[in-house]
Amino acid sequence: MSNTPLDPSTMSRRRQILETYKMTREVDPAARWWMLGAFLLFGGLGFVLFEFVLPGDGTFKLVLSIIGTLLLGLLGVMIVFGRRAQRAAFRRLDGQLGAAARALGMLRRGWVVEEVVGFTKQQDMVHRVVGPPGIVLVAEGNAARVKQLLISEHKKHERVAGEYPVHEVVVGKDEGQVPLTKLVRHVQKLGRQVKPAEITEIRQRLRALDAQRPKAPIPRGPVPTSMKGQRGNLRGR
Template identity: 45%
Template sequence: MARKEKSENPGRLKQIALTYKMTRRADRWIGLILLGVGLVTFGVVLGIGFLIGHPVYLGILGFLLAFLAVAIIFGRRAERAAFGQMEGQPGAAAAVLDNMGRGWVVTPAVAINRSQDVVHRAVGRAGVVLVGEGNPNRLRGLMGSERKKMSRLLGDVPVHQVVVGNGEGEVPIKRLRQTLVKKPRVLAGHQVTEVNDRLRAVGDLMSNMPIPKGPMPKGMRMPKGPSGGRR
């Protein structure tokens, strides 16, 4: 067990160091900010300790609280820096959805067009959420078609539409997860399972056609439908 812990710790420290370097590229003052937060938190708690006559106990508590405060601030600023680097990049929404956590089942690229506008699907207690990446005007028809298909298949299950972007009526990538989590929960756990089972039975674009990773080759033709071409 001791060897296992020793082998894991260097990996965690290396990950923290890499995260710090990535954050510092986007947030040059991160080091001074974390240092300031730690010193102020520790100083305030230690000062209270001197006032009440328990500097040692409050000093230990202040050190723990300072470490916690630094960890929280670092986590938030690292997340902000990561979203800043992801913004505008193809597949950014899929990466965020992939980390939605328990209670959500995500299927990337359930619909895609020649211009590489993509619609992802997330199923949870809020129902079905279609998340579009790409040109809003082109996504309107692509998502509308997918929503009609979902409505015919799922009946009264709510189907929401979210377009990722910074324009009017769009959701910034950094608020995508929060937007989905805040949607009203209307389905029970077993209903979510039933919806996912029904969708898996029907299949989607990813299961019907292999899509290569990376940018779509220019000139590649998209299939017109399940019936295939003429013989």
């Protein structure tokens, strides 16, 4: 049996869901019980709701109530499954080199993620996100070393950003840092400080800065299946 990681892009939708469920159960064994509880809760509420809302009586009403119960129960399962799968994917990534960059890959519409715009020989790194908040510099690595790296990158970006804001985020579990599991949501909550047209202008200003620096590669590999699925959820699909 091969241990080669599966690439979600080569799988059918059904296979992606199956592999995501397997991965989630490995990391979070309680997930199936949460999903069962969600089915019973949503389904039970749905049955009561349809019993009171639907007019009439008899077999037809019972059939509609059962169908509505199953649909709402499945909706509850998918909501809980999505949340637990996302947490499991983050937990698998946590501590890996380039984990923050892979997590930021969940940002899509209206966001531009550029990996490793700054780095040290010890593999501390700073990634850049350009989006509604302006420029967001996301650092990961040793707390002491990455602080100096982040200060340096902030100064470089501030010189070309002009009036546009430059934010700093350090990924980690210490005080003042943002856990990997909350990184995407934290970046999204920085607010809307620039217009879509201004994002293009910011990127043009950054080209000159990027042309002067080398790019550092980070370990590649298939994005965890659940992470790939969560991208669609964040886009509102």
